[in-house]
Amino acid sequence: MVTVLFDIDGTLIQTGGAGQRAFAETFSSLFGIEKISSEVRFAGRSDRAIVEDLMEAHGVAVNSDNWNRFIEAMVPRLVEMLPLCQGTILPGVVELLDELEKSEHVATGLLTGNIAAGARAKLSHYQLWQRFAFGGYGDHCTNRNDIAAAALAAAQSHVAQHRTGNSQERSSDTELVFVIGDTPADVECARSIGACAIAVLTGGASREQLLATKPDLLLNDLTEVDDFLLQINAAVA
Numbered sequence: 001m002v003t004v005l006f007d008i009d010g011t012l013i014q015t016g017g018a019g020q021r022a023f024a025e026t027f028s029s030l031f032g033i034e035k036i037s038s039e040v041r042f043a044g045r046s047d048r049a050i051v052e053d054l055m056e057a058h059g060v061a062v063n064s065d066n067w068n069r070f071i072e073a074m075v076p077r078l079v080e081m082l083p084l085c086q087g088t089i090l091p092g093v094v095e096l097l098d099e100l101e102k103s104e105h106v107a108t109g110l111l112t113g114n115i116a117a118g119a120r121a122k123l124s125h126y127q128l129w130q131r132f133a134f135g136g137y138g139d140h141c142t143n144r145n146d147i148a149a150a151a152l153a154a155a156q157s158h159v160a161q162h163r164t165g166n167s168q169e170r171s172s173d174t175e176l177v178f179v180i181g182d183t184p185a186d187v188e189c190a191r192s193i194g195a196c197a198i199a200v201l202t203g204g205a206s207r208e209q210l211l212a213t214k215p216d217l218l219l220n221d222l223t224e225v226d227d228f229l230l231q232i233n234a235a236v237a
Contacts, residue, residue: 002235003155004100005111005148005195006132007181008119010043010203011222012093013126016085019118022078023050030066030073033058043204044185046113046138046147047071071139075117082125089126090202092222097131099229105236107159110135111151111179111189113144134158148189152177176235178228187213198228 006012009019020042027033037057042050051070055062100106109132112119116137123129136151155177179190182203187210190197199215200222201207210218217228 001105001107001159001175002103002232003107003109003152003159003177004232005109005136005151005155005177005179007179007183007186008110008112008114008122010182011090011180011186011200012128013089013122014087014202015082015122016087018078018081018085018087019114019122021085022074022081023054025077026070026074027054027058030069031055031058031060033060044113044144044181044183046141046144047115047118048138048140049113049142052142071115071117075115075121078118078121079125082122087126089128090200090221092225093128096222096225097128099225100232101131103232103236106232107134107155107162108132109151109155109158110137111148111181111186112136113138113147115139144185144189145192148179148193148195152193152195178232180222184209184213187215190215196231 009015024036027036036054040050040053040057051067052062055066060066100108110119112135114137116139119137120129134154136147136154138147141147177193177195178198179186179195180198180200182200183205187197187199197215198217198219199210200219202221
């Protein structure tokens with residue numbers, strides 16, 4: 001069995017800034033912060049890490065109550081922002097997902113810093129949410145490697161629950177794992193779970209930044225997946 005784990009922002013979709021706008025408006029309404037700090041980095045990080053850093057930067061108490069208040073207020077704003085920001089599904093995404101769905105020996109999930117409700121909101125807006133059966137999310141973890149471990153565990157659970165009955169498939173059944181993302185953090189977290197790392201230049205990272213992380217494949221976008229699909233077809237043959 002092959003598992004393919006996708007990042008969301010910059011890999012599957014571009015939201016036109018809907019996420020950051022939702023964060024900023026939520027900080028304004030809840031905590032009176034008129035402009036969130038530009039020194040807090042968003043790309044490649046978990047929502048929890050971003051929010052905790054923003055709270056610390058603006059003197060807001062970093063605790064579970066404020067985190068829960070934030071996510072309860074942010075998700076509805078995100079839903080409102082998505083149609084206003086005029087984002088898009090990135091090139092090759094739908095076609096690649098169509099190809100992966102053709103094989104019963106490929107499990108497709110998410111490995112994202114988004115909280116689960118945020119991931120659902122974004123992907124539902126672009127009619128992609130139903131394409132992913134499981135995932136690891138940024139609700140509880142500040143470290144992307146911990147999210148990767150959670151995504152892998154979710155993949156293993158999914159495979160175990162949907163076993164085909166093929167006697168040649170082992171109970172571990174996730175021996176070949178791919179992580180597809182657009183930041184150096186995606187490559188790093190792929191390595192942390194022993195996965196093959198596929199980096200795409202559709203996010204904010206430069207070619208040089210991604211090459212420095214030594215991904216297994218570096219693609220301009222997800223229309224360039226012939227070699228990737230050959231590896232998958234060889235694995236499930």
